[in-house]
Amino acid sequence: MDIPYTVKDRPDTGLYNGKLGVWLFLASEVMLFGGLFSAYIFLRTGVDTWPRGADILDVPLATLNTLFLITSSVTMVMSWASLKLKDLAKFKLYAGLTLLLACAFLVVKYFEYTHKFHVGLFPSTNTFLGIYFTMTGLHVLHIIGGIIVIFYFWMPGSKMWESDPERFTNRIEIVGLYWHFVDLVWIFLFPVLYLL
Amino acid sequence: MADLTPDQVKHHVRIYVMVFVALAFLTIVTVAISYLDLGPIASVALALFVASIKGSLVACYFMHLIDEKITIYWTLLITVAMFMVLLFVPLSTLLDHTQY
Amino acid sequence: MSTDHHKESFLTKYIFSTDHKIIGLQYGITSLVWLLFGFMLMMIMRYQLAYPESPIPFVGALLGESGILPSEMYNSLGAMHGTIMIFLGVVPLAFGAFGNYFLPLQIGTIDMAFPKLNAASYWIYFLGSVVMVIGFFVPGGAANSGWTSYPPLADIATMGQTVWLFGMVFLITSSLLGSVNILVTVIQLRAEGMTWMKLPIFTWTQFITAFLLLLAFPPLEAAGILQLMDRLVGTSFFMPSGLVVSGEILKYTGGGSPLLWQHLFWFLAHPEVYVLILPAFGIVTEIVANNTRKPIWGYKSMVYAMVFLGFMSFIVWAHHMYLTGMGTSIGAFFQTTTMIISIPSVVILTTLFLSLWGGSIRFNTPMLFALGFIPMFGIGGLTGLPLGLAAADIHLHDTYYVIGHFHYVVAPGTIFALFAGIYYWFPKMTGKRTNETLGKLHFFFSFIFMNGVFMPMFVQGLAGVSRRLWDGGEIYAHAADVLYLNEVMSVSAWLLGLAQIFFIANMIISLRGKKTGEVNPWGATTIEWTDTTSPPLGHGNFEIVPNVYRGPYEYNVPGADKDFTPQSEKG
Numbered sequence: 042m043d044i045p046y047t048v049k050d051r052p053d054t055g056l057y058n059g060k061l062g063v064w065l066f067l068a069s070e071v072m073l074f075g076g077l078f079s080a081y082i083f084l085r086t087g088v089d090t091w092p093r094g095a096d097i098l099d100v101p102l103a104t105l106n107t108l109f110l111i112t113s114s115v116t117m118v119m120s121w122a123s124l125k126l127k128d129l130a131k132f133k134l135y136a137g138l139t140l141l142l143a144c145a146f147l148v149v150k151y152f153e154y155t156h157k158f159h160v161g162l163f164p165s166t167n168t169f170l171g172i173y174f175t176m177t178g179l180h181v182l183h184i185i186g187g188i189i190v191i192f193y194f195w196m197p198g199s200k201m202w203e204s205d206p207e208r209f210t211n212r213i214e215i216v217g218l219y220w221h222f223v224d225l226v227w228i229f230l231f232p233v234l235y236l237l
Numbered sequence: 238m239a240d241l242t243p244d245q246v247k248h249h250v251r252i253y254v255m256v257f258v259a260l261a262f263l264t265i266v267t268v269a270i271s272y273l274d275l276g277p278i279a280s281v282a283l284a285l286f287v288a289s290i291k292g293s294l295v296a297c298y299f300m301h302l303i304d305e306k307i308t309i310y311w312t313l314l315i316t317v318a319m320f321m322v323l324l325f326v327p328l329s330t331l332l333d334h335t336q337y
Numbered sequence: 338m339s340t341d342h343h344k345e346s347f348l349t350k351y352i353f354s355t356d357h358k359i360i361g362l363q364y365g366i367t368s369l370v371w372l373l374f375g376f377m378l379m380m381i382m383r384y385q386l387a388y389p390e391s392p393i394p395f396v397g398a399l400l401g402e403s404g405i406l407p408s409e410m411y412n413s414l415g416a417m418h419g420t421i422m423i424f425l426g427v428v429p430l431a432f433g434a435f436g437n438y439f440l441p442l443q444i445g446t447i448d449m450a451f452p453k454l455n456a457a458s459y460w461i462y463f464l465g466s467v468v469m470v471i472g473f474f475v476p477g478g479a480a481n482s483g484w485t486s487y488p489p490l491a492d493i494a495t496m497g498q499t500v501w502l503f504g505m506v507f508l509i510t511s512s513l514l515g516s517v518n519i520l521v522t523v524i525q526l527r528a529e530g531m532t533w534m535k536l537p538i539f540t541w542t543q544f545i546t547a548f549l550l551l552l553a554f555p556p557l558e559a560a561g562i563l564q565l566m567d568r569l570v571g572t573s574f575f576m577p578s579g580l581v582v583s584g585e586i587l588k589y590t591g592g593g594s595p596l597l598w599q600h601l602f603w604f605l606a607h608p609e610v611y612v613l614i615l616p617a618f619g620i621v622t623e624i625v626a627n628n629t630r631k632p633i634w635g636y637k638s639m640v641y642a643m644v645f646l647g648f649m650s651f652i653v654w655a656h657h658m659y660l661t662g663m664g665t666s667i668g669a670f671f672q673t674t675t676m677i678i679s680i681p682s683v684v685i686l687t688t689l690f691l692s693l694w695g696g697s698i699r700f701n702t703p704m705l706f707a708l709g710f711i712p713m714f715g716i717g718g719l720t721g722l723p724l725g726l727a728a729a730d731i732h733l734h735d736t737y738y739v740i741g742h743f744h745y746v747v748a749p750g751t752i753f754a755l756f757a758g759i760y761y762w763f764p765k766m767t768g769k770r771t772n773e774t775l776g777k778l779h780f781f782f783s784f785i786f787m788n789g790v791f792m793p794m795f796v797q798g799l800a801g802v803s804r805r806l807w808d809g810g811e812i813y814a815h816a817a818d819v820l821y822l823n824e825v826m827s828v829s830a831w832l833l834g835l836a837q838i839f840f841i842a843n844m845i846i847s848l849r850g851k852k853t854g855e856v857n858p859w860g861a862t863t864i865e866w867t868d869t870t871s872p873p874l875g876h877g878n879f880e881i882v883p884n885v886y887r888g889p890y891e892y893n894v895p896g897a898d899k900d901f902t903p904q905s906e907k908g
Contacts, residue, residue, distance in 0.1 A: 042447050042877045046525050055306035058450045058525050064309050065517045068316040069555050075320045076559025076601055080574065083327050083597045100268065107264050115257045118299045122253070125246045165571030168592040172574070175566055221299045228291045232284040236271035308524060319552050319651055327600035330655060333664030 048208050063215045067222045070183075074226050077176050081233065084168050092169050094235040097162070099153060103235045106149045107227065113142035114224040117191075117217045124210040129202055132213070136195045139220070143188050150181055173234050180230060183223050190216055256298045263291050353460075355452035358873060360459050361438025362766070367463060368430035372752075373837075374470075375421035378414045380834055385411055386809035387827035408807040412481035413497065415805055417472070419484030420501065423613070424508050425466045427747065430755055431616035432512075432550070433462065436519055436543045439762065442865035443540050445528025445885060445905070447877040450521040458514040465507025472500040483805065485602060488575035488595045492567045493582065499568055502561045509558045512550050519547040528864070528905075530885035534640070535904070537863050537889040538633065541640055542619030545647045546612050553608035553651065560601035567593075574598075599658050607654035611646060613747055614714070617754030618643070618685055621707045624761050625689055627861050628704040629696025630900065632890035635688035642681035642688075649678040659727045660734050668727050675725035682718050686711065697893075702776030706757035709784050710750060717745030720795060735805075738798025741791050749787040756783075756840070761859070768852040768871040775843040782836035789829025793822040860901050862891050867903035 045051075046058050054061065085091050094100075116138040123131035157163070157170075164174040194213060201209040241249075267287050275283065297303040302313075354360060384393050385406040397404025406414075441449055449455050472479035477495025480486065491498050523544045527536075536544075563574040571589070575598045578591030626633050633639065655663065655671040689711055698704070720742040723729040733739065756779070763771050800819045802810040809823045810816030857866040865873070868883040883905035891902040 042879075042882065044446075044448060044450065044452075044526070051525050053306075054308040054524060056308060056525070058521050061308065061524060062451060062517050062521045064312055065520055065551060066513070068312055069513050069516075069551050071316050071320055072323065072552050073555035073559055075323045076556035076604075077563075079324050079327055079556070080559065080563060080597055080601070082324060083331060083600070084574065084592070084594060086328055086331055087594050088592055095271065100271075104264065104268050108261060111257065111260045111264065114260075114295060114299050115253055118253055119250065122246050122250050125241055126243055163571075164566060165573075165590060167590050168573060171566065171572035171590075175562065175572070175574075179562065218300055221295050224299075225292050225295050228295065229285075229288050232267050232271070232288055236267065237281060237284055315548075315648075316552060322652055323556055323604060326652070326655075327597070330600070330658070330661075330663040330667045331596070333667040334662060 048205075048211060057211060059211055059215050060218070063218050067218065070222060070226075074176075074179070077172070077179065078229075078233070081172050081176070084172060088168070092167070094169075094173075094237060097169070098173070098235050099156075100235050102149055102153060103231055106146050107231050109142045109146045109149070110224045110227050113139045113146070114221050116142065117220045121210065121213045121217050124202075124206070124213055127206075129199070133195060133199070136191060136213075140188060140191055140195065143184055143191070146184060147181065147188075150177065176230060176234065180223070180226055183226070187216075187220050187223055191220070252298055256294050259294060260291055263287055267291075353456055355448075355456045356876070357437045357441050357449045357452065357455060358766075358878075360455050361434050361436075363459050364429050364433035364437060364462070365435075367466070368426050368434060371421055371425035371466060372427070372430070375418050375426055376834060376837075378418045378421070380830060381406065382411060382414050382418065383827035383830045385807065387824040389808045389811055406807075409481055410478055411807040412483075412805070413473070413479040416480045416483050416486075416501075417469075420469065420480070422747075423484065423609070424505070425469060427613055427751055427755070428512070428609075429462055431751065432519075432543065432546055432612065433459070433515060435539075435616060435620065435755075435758055435762075436515075436546075438766070439865055440519065440540055440543050441522060441526070442869065442873060442878055443537050443863055444523065444526065444531055445864045445868070445879070445883045446522065446526040447879065447882065449518045450526055451518050454514055455518055458511045458518065461507055461514070462511035465504050465511060468500060468507055469504035472497040472504070475500055485606070486564070486598075487602075488564065488567070488593075488598050489577070489580055491564060491598075492575055493587070499565065502565050502568070505561050506558065509554045509561075512554055516547040516551040519543055520551065523547075528883055528885050531904075532885075534637070535885055535888050537619075538622040538636070538639060539616075539619035539863075541643060542615040542622075545643050546615045549608040549612050549615075549647055549650060553605045553612075556601045557605035560598055563601075564598065596658075596661055599661065600655070603654040603657045604651075607657065608650040610743070610746070611650045613751050615643065615646075617710065617714075617751040618689075620754045620758040620761070621689060621710050622692075623861075623863070624703045624707040624757050625692050626890040626892060627761075627859050628699045628701065628707070629693055630699075630860075630892045631692070631696050632888070632892060632894070633688065634691040634694070635684075636888070636890070638684055639688045642684040646678065646681040646685075649674060649681070653678050656725050656727075656730070659730045672725065672727050676722075679718065679722060679725070686715060686718070701760075702771065702773055702780060703757045703761035705777065705780045706753045706760065709780065710753045710757065713749035713753065713787070714746055717742060717747075717750050720745065732801075733798060735803055736798035737794040737802045737804055740804050741794030741798060744791045744794070748791065749784065753783070753787075756780075763847065764853070764855065764858050765865060765871050765873070767848065768854070769847055769850045770853055770858065771847045772843050775839045775846070779836060779839035779843065782839070783833060786829045786833035786836060790826050790833060793819075793826050797822055862901050862903050863889055864904055868905050 048057055050057050116135045120132045120135035120139060123135055162170055164171045194216060199209070201212070267284065270283055270287070271280070302309065351359065381393055381396060384391070390405050392404030393400060393406055400406050400410060437449065437455065441447070475496045477497055479497040480494070480501035482491035482494045482498060486498065486501065523540060566572040567574055567576060573589045573591050573593040575595050576587070576589040576591060576593040577595065580587045580589065622633055622639070653671060653675045655667070656675045659668060720738070724733055724739060724742060760771055760776055763769070797810070797816070797819045800815060802813070802816045802819060810820060856871050859866070861867070864883055864885070869879050874880065885904050886906060886908050887902065887904055889904055891897070893900060894902065
């Protein structure tokens with residue numbers, strides 16, 4: 042006896058277990074970032090003055106980062122589509138591109154952060170910077186987590202393609218859902234912190 | 238989602254590319270409108286409106302939400318409702334402060 | 338479960354098992370140990386309250402030179418008692434232990450949806466609990482700002498608070514992973530024929546609880562991150578400008594809000610109390626149906642009430658914050674939602690009560706605890722009403738009245754239900770029977786002393802005695818007339834502790850007893866009793882995975898030819 046619906050969809054829900062699991066996990070992540078967005082709203086409304094994001098933060102760099110992440114979302118879903126077309130080489134190409142773009146995002150963030158520290162701007166300097174570093178920091182942790190998982194499936198984990206291709210494809214779909222969510226958070230984080 | 242023919246996948250891929258172009262365009266729009274001097278409420282509303290469109294595109298097409306059945310929709314509906322509560326109710330306690 | 342039987346080492350079979358029954362037992366044993374530990378912390382506190390500044394017997398040597406409990410340590414014991422009982426004790430037992438062990442059996446499946454994730458959840462919980470307790474050993478001792486960890490105090494408190502925050506991160510992670518598992522298991526893995534309205538109430542409660550944990554815990558995690566940033570990096574999320582402590586101006590940038598913490602904390606902590614009570618409702622319902630030999634009155638009402646309760650639980654939280662200066666409009670909003678949420682609780686309690694009518698009641702140990710639960714939860718719930726009304730709460734907030742209220746719902750409430758569940762399902766888990774005499778002694782003495790501890794708290798609270806006072810109110814004139822009750826409560830607490838020896842002895846004796854060979858000694862209808870052995874089969878639970886044909890409580894249904902009909906019996 043095996044646990045049902047690990048690979049095949051359950052008819053009435055149209056889902057296999059892993060996909061439902063990751064959507065539920067993403068629901069909890071919405072509430073996690075929601076807590077921080079709520080904190081941002083609460084703190085900003087509670088004070089008379091609040092700096093303009095564009096005055097302190099680097100908008101062009103962040104715009105570049107936004108484009109990096111959006112592109113990585115496309116390459117991620119393309120890597121899944123490649124598996125659907127039974128093309129492992131294409132999968133590896135697109136997954137590799139996703140990793141590259143994710144690392145590029147991290148590099149940009151590294152430069153952003155170190156520049157801030159260099160000119161004496163720290164999380165403790167004021168509440169705006171505090172919430173900026175915390176929210177983008179948590180987001181960076183999520184990017185790193187995604188990189189680790191995508192790398193695993195790109196390299197050692199891709200062995201599963203030989204033994205159970207359908208299950209492997211589902212795993213990539215699930216990873217993709219997580220990755221798109223990380224992109225989604227940035228889509229909201231970027232205007233809120235940098236532009237408003 | 239499990240049994241897609243190669244042609245269906247290629248159709249999906251075409252959609253992904255179109256969504257990507259839309260997202261890139263909307264990113265430029267996001268930055269551009271931030272230079273307009275619209276006042277606080279309008280800028281916030283507009284920025285969030287554009288972000289919501291981008292987010293919906295990612296959710297519906299990259300995350301295949303548009304193909305999903307009711308279970309996921311229920312989960313998301315409840316989550317979004319709670320998210321809205323979390324975002325706006327604490328704020329309302331702040332705004333409704335008793336004045337002595 | 339698989340056709341190939343891999344050789345299992347002791348490590349993979351018992352320590353890092355992915356079998357939901359072993360994991361359930363791991364959660365169960367660990368949480369019972371923590372419940373006992375949390376209870377002992379309280380017994381120390383109660384000595385200080387009964388005999389202020391007297392040396393504490395037995396453990397006095399550990400506490401300081403004179404053996405007296407210092408006030409800072411009293412605060413630590415208080416904060417840790419609450420934290421340990423809730424997050425290390427009750428929830429892991431009610432949700433992690435009972436949920437993991439019995440939910441897959443009740444819905445007729447072979448394991449949880451994600452067995453490896455399940456094992457990870459347990460070990461993360463275990464790690465988190467160890468981290469929490471390490472707090473006692475760091476300079477300054479364990480967290481001492483209340484289990485509610487309010488800033489600014491918690492922001493500037495000793496190192497133990499940082500340890501508490503890290504512990505909470507582990508515990509929240511464990512909870513979230515467990516919730517995902519329960520939700521997917523119920524949605525995807527129900528046996529053929531097990532429709533939503535045929536689910537046993539126990540399963541419904543676990544399902545709703547999982548939803549509450551999934552959506553309510555993350556904002557506390559966010560708050561925890563913010564408080565860690567305040568403590569470790571020097572941000573001012575919760576620190577208002579211009580704070581002066583002990584004559585010194587604190588070096589923070591300011592601009593933060595202590596209220597923000599309260600909102601994020603209570604956004605979790607209110608649904609958390611429904612997490613504490615829902616599994617108890619579920620267990621009591623199973624036992625009441627079984628021991629009245631008739632179906633539950635109002636199954637549908639109960640389900641709708643519980644679902645409604647789950648939703649409402651997210652929009653009442655600021656009734657913990659009535660005294661924070663919020664305006665009357667928003668105060669009225671929360672008062673209204675709070676009054677509304679009492680309705681489903683009343684519906685549930687009423688259906689349980691009405692289920693007794695016309696029943697053929699068997700007064701065995703599980704049923705005694707279940708019957709005890711009903712009035713005790715009634716008292717707890719009713720005493721919550723004045724607290725939910727903002728005007729009355731002005732007088733009762735932060736007094737012993739609150740402590741009496743919430744302990745009534747959790748202690749002779751939930752914990753009685755959990756004991757009921759242990760006695761009820763003991764034969765299923767072990768194939769053996771518990772001793773009824775010891776069980777009845779455990780119940781009667783626990784019932785008496787629970788009331789001895791918590792009833793006087795309402796009296797003290799109404800007299801105005803504040804909570805979290807190291808001297809039990811001795812310094813205040815308005816407490817003078819009710820001070821004698823401190824000794825009454827403390828003696829009751831120690832006798833309550835002694836009464837648990839009946840339980841511990843019963844467990845040890847019964848575990849060493851012989852297997853009875855009975856698979857379903859209570860004559861129950863639900864699948865975990867009728868379609869698998871006692872204890873259940875190691876891998877895969879069922880020889881043949883059952884199909885479900887009928888509702889969960891077909892006891893003495895008119896027209897049926899027998900006393901009870903299993904869910905899996907064809908119509």
